[in-house]
Amino acid sequence: MTARAAASRRRCLTLVPSLALVALALAWSPRRAAAQGSTAESLAQATKLYEDLQVERALVLLRQVISPSSPFEVSHEQRVQAYTYLGASLAILGMRDSSIAYFRAALERDPFTDLDPTRFTERERSAFGEARRRTLAVAARPLLPRRIDPRTDAIPMVIVSTHAAAVHAEVVAAGDTTGVPVFDRESEGVRELSWNARLADGRIAPAGRYWLVVRGRDSTGLTDSASVGFELAHDLPALEDSLLPPSESELLAERWPRTSAYRQLGKGVAFAAAGLAVSALGSGKLEGSGRPLAGGIAIAGVAAGITGAVNRWRHPVNDAAVATNQRRRDAIAARNAGIASRNAARLALLRIIVIPSGAPE
């Protein structure tokens, strides 16, 4: 084999898996869609046969739907529907225990499952009721998307318990351990609740991911729990940030330094010297025995300096700095009050958007 031929062969070998993957992908997509379509068709056909009282033929189709070897993909809802009709069909055929077993399977997968009295007979509903008595399952219905005013509206929620049990429902923020209770009492069947979108301390729930968690315990000790996730988003104008209080470096020193007292004394002495300097304006010819009045102002100046120094020693607080700092703090507090007021007005426009996320768990 030449080198060129060998290289060509290597290229072919690497291309084969890629082409196979592409072909598989192309073939898989329509087959998946077709599979779901086949399940839906089978269920529709089985339902039609059931309503036409061709129960045995319906059973065959329904068993094909739930069979693990079924080539078709079966959704959660389709499986619940199949179990329900299997239970109903077997009840008609008098196979009560099997009927109850399938009804229980349906209830365990979807506790909201119920039989319409206008479409199902008393015998079927009796078996279904027994299945509910034997099965404790709780669930919460996924929330519907909506936009609410948290001051006036509430978020509607629906929970269910298959039979009488102590049911506790709470809203728990993701990453949190404590929740806001929204229901806590004996309950059976479907319950409609509402949550005012506020936390236990009364604050409006912040945006984020939440879970509606339902727990049930019946008189025999059976327990079950379920949860449904949702997200809350806040829709409101941007809020203003409040101002931080002034830092130490931004404030004036509120205590005089120790040297300040000496400075006061120095000021008094300087004034006394100035008084004596004024007397020095006089003519030397007129000096005579001196100028005693200048001594009076000099003494007063020194006395004032001493008084100021003592005052600084005894009261080293710089009142002017304290007042200035307080004015600065007050100004910031006033501005923050304005910001808080404007933010409160903006918060009044807050709307909470409920975004369902994920299937019940």
Place this chain on the structure above:
Amino acid sequence: MRRQWIAAAMAALAIPCTRAAAQGRLTLPAGAVSFVTASADHRVDTGLGLERSAGPLFGAQLDLEPDERVMVSLRALGGTLNPKTPGAETRAVGELALTTRLDMVSWFRGTVTALGRSYDGPLARQHWSELSLGGEGHGMLIDKLLEASVGLSLAPVVRVSGRDGPALAVAGLARLRHSGERLDLSLGYSLERYDFAASGGARRVEELSMLVFRAGLRIGARRGDSAR
């Protein structure tokens, strides 16, 4: 001449009141009414040696502050100076001074003073009139309690009855002032020096120094905190 001075003083005092009225304020401008007492020391040397007389003076002062930067003061003082040296004679002295102070910067103010003063001796009466310009540096000696100011002024116009005016007239001032909510107190020392031109081989030098204590009550609505 004395009438002219009194008329000028009354006119100067009328300015702030008229200004207040023009601004719709009928109340008296802020200020103080004070009792004034001074110890005066008058010295003169006419070439024959020092003649010194001294004595207490008493009077009153009205301060008006029509504006945060302006203060107008009218002071009247009178008393008797008793001789302290041989050759000196007892004289009655009286003066009326009108001073306007204008704050230029936070630590300095300019002053204009119009003053009339008369000396009554057993032989004659002498009247002085002068206009002086000066400035005062000031600052708080004790915060919010005591202000100190030191000033210097020159009198370019000095007239003395019966003789030529002095060639040089200079005055200095050092004052402490407490301006409280109700009380307005001050203690000041001033010295005025007048050097006359030589005449007949003799050169007359004269000075008047005073230690003035003023105690007043604040009147009107106060405008600023700065003491003057």
